[in-house]
Amino acid sequence: MTVMEQRGAYRPTPPPAWQPRTDPAPLLPDAEPYRVLGTEAAGKADPGLLRRLYAELVRGRRYNTQATALTKQGRLAVYPSSTGQEACEIAAALVLEERDWLFPSYRDTLAVLTRGLDPVSALTLLRGDWHTGYDPREHRIAPLCTPLATQLPHAVGLAHAARLKGDDVVALAMVGDGGTSEGDFHEALNFAAVWRAPVVFLVQNNGFAISVPLDRQTAAPSLAHKAVGYGMPGRLVDGNDVAAMHEVLGEAVARAREGGGPTLVEAITYRMEAHTNADDATRYRHDDEVAAWRDHDPVLLLERELVERGLLDDDTRRRASEDAEAMAADLRERMNKDPLLDPMDLFTHVYAEQTSQLREQAAQLRAELEAAAEEAEAAESAKGETR
Amino acid sequence: MTTVAAKPATKPATMAQALGRALRDSMAEDSSVHVLGEDVGALGGVFRVTDGLTKEFGEDRCTDTPLAEAGILGTAVGMAMYGLRPVVEMQFDAFAYPAFEQLISHVARMRNRTRGAMPLPITVRVPYGGGIGGVEHHSDSSEAYYMATPGLHVVAPATVADAYGLLRASIASDDPVVFLEPKRLYWSKADWNPDAPQSVEPIGRAVVRRPGRSATLITYGPSVPVCLEAAEAARAEGWDLEVVDLRSLVPFDDETVAASVRRTGRAVVVHESSGFGGPGGEIAARVTERCFHHLEAPVLRVAGFDIPYPPPMLEKHHLPGVDRILDAVARLQWEAQS
Numbered sequence: 001m002t003v004m005e006q007r008g009a010y011r012p013t014p015p016p017a018w019q020p021r022t023d024p025a026p027l028l029p030d031a032e033p034y035r036v037l038g039t040e041a042a043g044k045a046d047p048g049l050l051r052r053l054y055a056e057l058v059r060g061r062r063y064n065t066q067a068t069a070l071t072k073q074g075r076l077a078v079y080p081s082s083t084g085q086e087a088c089e090i091a092a093a094l095v096l097e098e099r100d101w102l103f104p105s106y107r108d109t110l111a112v113l114t115r116g117l118d119p120v121s122a123l124t125l126l127r128g129d130w131h132t133g134y135d136p137r138e139h140r141i142a143p144l145c146t147p148l149a150t151q152l153p154h155a156v157g158l159a160h161a162a163r164l165k166g167d168d169v170v171a172l173a174m175v176g177d178g179g180t181s182e183g184d185f186h187e188a189l190n191f192a193a194v195w196r197a198p199v200v201f202l203v204q205n206n207g208f209a210i211s212v213p214l215d216r217q218t219a220a221p222s223l224a225h226k227a228v229g230y231g232m233p234g235r236l237v238d239g240n241d242v243a244a245m246h247e248v249l250g251e252a253v254a255r256a257r258e259g260g261g262p263t264l265v266e267a268i269t270y271r272m273e274a275h276t277n278a279d280d281a282t283r284y285r286h287d288d289e290v291a292a293w294r295d296h297d298p299v300l301l302l303e304r305e306l307v308e309r310g311l312l313d314d315d316t317r318r319r320a321s322e323d324a325e326a327m328a329a330d331l332r333e334r335m336n337k338d339p340l341l342d343p344m345d346l347f348t349h350v351y352a353e354q355t356s357q358l359r360e361q362a363a364q365l366r367a368e369l370e371a372a373a374e375e376a377e378a379a380e381s382a383k384g385e386t387r
Numbered sequence: 388m389t390t391v392a393a394k395p396a397t398k399p400a401t402m403a404q405a406l407g408r409a410l411r412d413s414m415a416e417d418s419s420v421h422v423l424g425e426d427v428g429a430l431g432g433v434f435r436v437t438d439g440l441t442k443e444f445g446e447d448r449c450t451d452t453p454l455a456e457a458g459i460l461g462t463a464v465g466m467a468m469y470g471l472r473p474v475v476e477m478q479f480d481a482f483a484y485p486a487f488e489q490l491i492s493h494v495a496r497m498r499n500r501t502r503g504a505m506p507l508p509i510t511v512r513v514p515y516g517g518g519i520g521g522v523e524h525h526s527d528s529s530e531a532y533y534m535a536t537p538g539l540h541v542v543a544p545a546t547v548a549d550a551y552g553l554l555r556a557s558i559a560s561d562d563p564v565v566f567l568e569p570k571r572l573y574w575s576k577a578d579w580n581p582d583a584p585q586s587v588e589p590i591g592r593a594v595v596r597r598p599g600r601s602a603t604l605i606t607y608g609p610s611v612p613v614c615l616e617a618a619e620a621a622r623a624e625g626w627d628l629e630v631v632d633l634r635s636l637v638p639f640d641d642e643t644v645a646a647s648v649r650r651t652g653r654a655v656v657v658h659e660s661s662g663f664g665g666p667g668g669e670i671a672a673r674v675t676e677r678c679f680h681h682l683e684a685p686v687l688r689v690a691g692f693d694i695p696y697p698p699p700m701l702e703k704h705h706l707p708g709v710d711r712i713l714d715a716v717a718r719l720q721w722e723a724q725s
Contacts, residue, residue, distance in 0.1 A: 131500035136468070143500055147492045153458050154493070157465025157473075164421075164447050165469070183485070187458030194453055349503040350537055352561045355591065355638035 022231045029224035029236040033268045036243035037305045045243050047311050053090065053242045054306060055320040057299045060086040060110050062324035063119065064273075066331055067109070067126075071277045075335045077128040080107040084240070084272035087298035088204045090114050091245035092172055095253050103142045103155040103173035107204075111174065112141055119331045129339045149179040152188030152201065159197040159256075170256045172200045172249070178209025180223050189264065193230040198256035200249060201264045204239060206271035211284040227264035239267025240298040243305075270296075343369060397580040402550045403573040406436045406512075408581045409554035410474065414444050420558060421466060422449040424459055424476030424512075433478060434514060434573050456486040460511065464493050467507040474558055480515040481524035487532070494563045495538030509563045510554070515543075516609045516659055518571035518706055520699040526570075527696055528660030530608075533565045534636050534669070540590050541636040543567040545611035547577035548585070549634060555587040564590065569609035593640035595647060599629035602653035602719050605644055605670055607633040610657045610707060617712040626716055636666060644670070645677040652683040653719040659706050662690030684721030 036042050064083040070076045082089050085107075093114035096102060104112050112122045117139055124133030125144050132143040142158075145151035155173035162169035179185055180203055192199045203223050207214060220226055227234030237248045245267060252263035270293040274281040306312035347354060347362040354362065400408075414420045422440055424432070428451035431438030440449035452459050456477060463473035477483035483490075490511065498506040517526035533541045540562055544550040550568070557564035596611060597618050604614040611632045618628035631647050633640065648654045654674055656667040667688035674686050689707045697705045 130502055132502070132504075135504040136501055137505060142468070143497075147488065150461065150488060150492060153461025153489070154465035154468060157462030157467075158469045159465070160462065161466040161469035161471050164471075171465075184457055184461060184488075187453075187455040187461065190453050190455065191458045191462050345502070349499045349501075351498070351540075351638075352506060356641060357639065 024228050027228045027231070027233045029222060029227070029234040029266070033236045033238040034244050034248055035238045035241050036247060037241045037301045041247075042243065042305055042309075045247075047309070049246070050243065050302065050306060050311060051316060053094075053246065054299075054302055054312070054316070055323065056090045056094070056114060057086050057242060057302060058320040059324040059327055060090055060114065061299055062328050063110060063113060063331070066328040067123065068273065068277070070332070070335055073336075076123065076126050078276050078278065079109075079126055080276045081271075081273040082107055082110050084293065084297065085204055085206055085267075085269045086110060087242035087245050087302075088174075088202065088239045088267045088269055091242055091249050092174060092202055095246060095249040096170065096172055099140065099167070099169050100253070101140045101142065101155070101158055101169065101171045103151045103158075103171060104144050105148070105151065105174050105176060105179065106144050106146045107176065108174045109144065112144065115139065115141060117141060119327065120334050123335070124339075127335070127339070129341065130345075149175050149182035149184040149188070151175075152179075152184055153191065155199050155201075156188050156192045156195070156197050156262075159192075159199045160195050163198060168198075168257050170198045170200065170253050172202060172253065174202045174204065176209065177203060177205040177207070177214055177217055177223060178212065179203075180226065181209075181217055189226070189230045189232065189262070192262040193232045196259070196261035198259070199262040200252040200256055201262065202249065203264065203266045204269055205266055206239075206269050208271060208275070208284065210275045210279060211281075213284070222266060224264060224266035230264075232262045232264055235263060235265045237265060237267055239269030240296050240301055242298055242302055269298075272297075397578040397583070399576040400547055400579040400581065401574050401576050402544070402547050402568075403434055403436050405547045405551040405579060405581070406554055406568065407438055407440075409551045409558070410437060410440060411443065413474075413555060413558040414440065414448060417472065417558075419470060420472045420474060421447075422474045422476070423452050423463065424450075425452060425454050425478055427451060427476050432476060434568075434570070436512075436568075436573075437476065456482055456484075457489050460486040460489040460494065460509075463509050464489060464497070464507060467509050468505060472508045472510075472558060474510040474512060477511060477513045479521070479525050480513055480527040480529050483511070483513050483529065486511075490533075490539070490563075490565075491536050495536045498562065499538060506561045507563050508558075508561050510557045510560075510566055511563065512554075512566045512568060514570045514573075515567045516569050516571060517696060517702050518609060518659075520702075521570070522699065523696070526699075526702065528658070528691065530567060530636055530658075530660055531665050533567075534666060538563070539637060540564040541567065542590055542634065543569065543608035543636065544634065545569065545572065545596075545608055545632050547575065547579045549632075551579075551581070552586050552588055553590065553634060555585070556590050559587065560590060567608060571609050572612070575612070591635045591638035591640060593631050593633045593635070593643040595629060595643070596632045597628070597630040599627040600651060601626045601628060602655065602716055603629045603631055603644075603647045603651045604655050604657055604712065605631050605633065605647075605674070606657040607636065608658075610659055613707065613709060614657050614712060617709045617716070620709055621713060621716055624713070624717075628716065639670075639673065641673060641677065644674060648674050648678045648686075649681045652681050654678075654682075654686045655689055655712065655715045655719065656686065657689045657707055657712055659691045661693045662688050663693045665690055684719045687715045687718060689715045 089110035121133040155171040159171040224234035224236040427437040428441040671686035
């Protein structure tokens with residue numbers, strides 16, 4: 001029978017293999033970023049948790065100002081401040097159990113610190129000391145990642161491996177709005193959804209990728225909407241509302257742990273400082289925009305809530321401030337000492353066993369160091385003689 | 388050295404079969420070994436190297452992934468961070484390029500940046516090289532890119548026995564290995580008994596495939612059989628050529644190579660990747676630095692042309708063949724020329 005003969009009976013049908021893979025509706029983010037502070041939901045929040053979050057926020061803010069001061073003193077090569085984003089950093093660290101893993105980007109020192117890492121160990125990369133100043137396995141914290149979004153597939157692989165081994169471990173991976181344009185972001189989300197890996201992706205949308213604003217970064221309705229295309233839920237949350245962040249990330253972690261698969265969380269926040277000390281933010285954004293965000297400051301939002309509910313007495317306030325100052329003083333003191341580095345370590349950890357090529361180069365450096373030491377010694381004794 | 392028991396009979400096996408056997412034996416011996424890649428499961432890989440692994444070990448151990456090389460290698464990094472030993476397949480040389488960032492920014496340097504706390508035992512299998520009539524992006528020789536990255540081992544077998552032994556060693560290595568599989572040798576055969584005790588030698592040793600006195604051909608991977616053929620042909624010209632199979636480009640066996648060139652006084656480096664900025668330049672420089680007073684002639688290179696890999700109908704003009712190697716050998720009679 002030809003097509004012409006068939007015409008009368010023709011009915012359009014979908015191609016044989018087609019069927020919807022997932023119902024998109026439950027995956028879609030809410031239209032408004034989820035908030036707790038200043039809403040009815042705040043009444044249900046645990047006062048103990050809120051006080052804890054307050055102390056962490058105050059400490060985190062102080063850490064950011066101290067680290068920024070250290071760049072001005074030449075003690076840090078660079079510091080990408082998370083001032084204004086402390087709620088995201090703190091919530092990300094606090095929703096994890098000890099056995100879980102954190103995959104931070106270069107801006108997430110504060111999350112690493114809140115997870116319990118020593119403040120100096122957290123800063124070795126940024127001070128120009130060894131790239132990772134801690135054992136990732138010991139703390140379940142991946143190295144601070146400088147290339148954008150490349151740590152996201154690592155989080156997926158680790159979570160997948162943990163599940164294969166029968167461990168109920170969750171990986172939480174952090175990335176900025178700019179990082180969502182990278183191919184690795186796409187591949188990580190796709191792998192995670194296909195494998196139903198226990199991963200939480202946290203996008204801190206702070207408005208700018210260095211100087212490029214979000215509308216030059218994406219045409220998506222929101223970054224949280226991207227989740228739908230992978231078949232995972234997307235959640236939109238006020239990133240300056242620490243209680244909301246804690247609740248949403250906590251739910252995503254619980255879902256992952258129970259075998260529910262990955263979640264993409266977009267936190268709407270703002271970077272109050274420049275990208276780093278090397279950047280001039282006045283070139284690409286207006287003061288009134290910054291001022292508006294200053295009124296929506298994460299510490300201020302929680303403080304207002306606590307005061308409103310009579311949960312913030314002078315004693316709590318003073319203790320938080322004193323703890324933060326003690327941390328800053330300790331950090332200042334320890335960072336003001338030059339680290340002791342052994343140049344021979346350059347060759348120690350390239351391979352499990354040094355190649356003959358590296359052994360030759362190590363011998364060369366050792367000879368150079370010995371010659372320099374002898375020269376210094378000779379100069380020192382010559383000085384002594386002329387005295 | 389390979390020790391073959393007297394009793395079990397050897398029979399012809401292909402390099403692809405030996406590679407598959409190496410994967411299987413590694414997986415059977417160590418439950419942390421996981422194979423992942425595109426088409427490695429039901430299909431058994433486009434070259435059938437992973438044939439039967441999913442059936443024997445299940446989908447969790449030999450996993451068909453989404454089609455994304457950066458994702459395959461990137462997730463392997465996370466798996467290795469959690470204590471697994473991933474073996475990833477890149478399917479074709481030029482398909483590995485999307486995974487370069489993961490390889491260079493993370494795989495190669497994780498041990499170093501964590502000061503030894505977190506080594507990554509990942510094997511990246513890359514079917515590589517030309518000569519099989521592959522269309523564009525299916526025949527690249529990308530070893531120079533990998534060699535230029537500290538922290539990676541780069542290995543290329545040329546024989547059936549080495550395919551097995553070196554892949555076993557690579558998977559057992561606590562460091563990342565880029566394992567280059569010469570595509571045109573996949574179907575090369577040798578008498579090989581998989582049930583006999585096999586040598587699993589440490590990565591980094593070259594072998595003399597054919598001893599000779601007149602000159603050394605330094606080569607690896609798919610060019611090894613070509614050099615052996617050239618050495619046979621050269622006998623008619625009165626040349627007795629030594630053929631050194633590097634087997635491992637990183638680490639580089641300076642000792643075996645220099646010892647050979649000191650004996651023969653002449654050397655030609657042969658590989659099919661482009662010559663400019665290619666492995667041959669590095670090898671020639673190393674040989675010159677070590678053997679200058681023994682050399683009767685400059686170290687020559689016979690390499691692929693400095694062109695994007697040509698269409699299959701023209702690849703025979705690009706790939707170093709016996710005649711081009713013999714021409715170079717003729718040019719080693721330096722005194723007569725100058």
